[in-house]
Amino acid sequence: MPADTPPRRLQEEMVQIRSALSSASKLLVCLDFDGTLAPIVDEPADAIPLERNEEALETLVAEPAVSTAIVSGRALVDVRDRVDASDAYAGNHGLELARNGSLSIHPVAEKRAALVGESHSALEVALDSVPGVRIENKRLTATVHTRAVPDALRPLVHRQTAAVVDRVGGPELAVSRGKRVLEVGPAIPWGKGNAVELIASDLPADTIPVYVGDDVTDESAFRAVEPAGIGIRVGGDDPSAASRRVRSPAEVASFLTWLGSAGVDLLGGSSGGTETGTNPPAAKTVELPNPPGATGD
Numbered sequence: 001m002p003a004d005t006p007p008r009r010l011q012e013e014m015v016q017i018r019s020a021l022s023s024a025s026k027l028l029v030c031l032d033f034d035g036t037l038a039p040i041v042d043e044p045a046d047a048i049p050l051e052r053n054e055e056a057l058e059t060l061v062a063e064p065a066v067s068t069a070i071v072s073g074r075a076l077v078d079v080r081d082r083v084d085a086s087d088a089y090a091g092n093h094g095l096e097l098a099r100n101g102s103l104s105i106h107p108v109a110e111k112r113a114a115l116v117g118e119s120h121s122a123l124e125v126a127l128d129s130v131p132g133v134r135i136e137n138k139r140l141t142a143t144v145h146t147r148a149v150p151d152a153l154r155p156l157v158h159r160q161t162a163a164v165v166d167r168v169g170g171p172e173l174a175v176s177r178g179k180r181v182l183e184v185g186p187a188i189p190w191g192k193g194n195a196v197e198l199i200a201s202d203l204p205a206d207t208i209p210v211y212v213g214d215d216v217t218d219e220s221a222f223r224a225v226e227p228a229g230i231g232i233r234v235g236g237d238d239p240s241a242a243s244r245r246v247r248s249p250a251e252v253a254s255f256l257t258w259l260g261s262a263g264v265d266l267l268g269g270s271s272g273g274t275e276t277g278t279n280p281p282a283a284k285t286v287e288l289p290n291p292p293g294a295t296g297d
């Protein structure tokens, strides 16, 4: 696999994007939520998508040749409440997936949800005296938010979180980092990229996948779509598995709006057969297939 390089500005890549769309008959548009559809805000509960992103997504959902997926680190029910028009949803960084009318949960994550809950409770006690810290319980994962924590205290929060998770979960849980967050979840090789691969596996082979995201956990999803598809990193110009970048959720909206108009017109054919309904999937629960390398406990 080539080393990650800084993504190129999307605006300067439109010739290649047009060409890629012309060689496909269908389009899969996968979108992260925080920092991509919705600007980052101090209070996680206040995050809402830009209106232009919602409008562009609605247009894409209505296109027979387009499938859409929201792929978020939030709990699935949470992100579905915030974005109500998409064909598929992945929550908890891909550990839960709603598609084709059913809900799948990673079996190992399900077994370790109790440990995540215990960690959440223990973290609330251990970090109680830290000003600004917020701990979110998302059942399959938990998030320690440090955005409102004074800079000088963040290293302490990182150390205490690692110690608590090690004590409660040992090798069964892991801590990873995101934007001003520590994510606590099962120590298994499964992420957003696996969810994107499952969603894409339902679609015809000549579907071009697009993934737009802004954070560390989006990197596995960029790897899942590149190089045949289009990975777009939002913000900054750090090295990434995404080949293209935009600066902000507002630029995401401009791209999605273009995709829903001129972009879909470039697709080589639209043979139908893609689910485009906007209803949430029924609450049927089945397990995701075991990922390669999962411990399967």
Ligand SMILES: O=P(O)(O)OC[C@H]1O[C@H](O[C@H]2O[C@H](CO)[C@@H](O)[C@H](O)[C@H]2O)[C@H](O)[C@@H](O)[C@@H]1O
Pocket: 032, 033, 034, 035, 039, 040, 041, 042, 043, 044, 045, 047, 071, 072, 073, 074, 075, 136, 143, 145, 147, 178, 179, 180, 181, 183, 215, 217
């Ligand atoms: O994969 P995403 O949809 O981007 O979710 C990742 C995390 O997003 C949320 O936290 C982030 O957004 C908050 C609101 O803007 C911000 O305050 C926080 O600092 C960001 O890290 C969400 O609260 C987490 O549960 C998600 O894991």
